[in-house]
Amino acid sequence: MTAHRVTAPVPPADGSKPKGPASYFPSIETTYGRPVQEWLDLVAEQLDDHPHMQVVTWLKTEHGLGHGHANALVAYAKQALAR
Template structure:
């Protein structure tokens, strides 16, 4: 993979910012504020229901956040 190429959940970030008009840092802060024991799928469902994110975008944010912990 070429140097500087982003892969995994972070590869969705430019699309998330374009589609929803908010920086990824804001979305990650919202995910971080969720209860620590909340299941991955529940956080994805919350992003979809409360903020209108598509499944792939919501899943990428939650997966990235959890990988950073």
């Protein structure tokens, strides 16, 4: 597994809705039955060797994610890894 880890966001304490890519995360968990943290771990590992759209395509073809969900996971992970 990758040496770096992208941590799934904690839902806002004030009950507000998450913004940006994280706004997709509740739907991703419901739709695909796996915690977002598992998806982010897979994505971070893939981003070590592959560009954004290749990882999106991989999520779609190998795991059956829709484009918006796959893109949200990759965008969130890339942003977190850039920090």
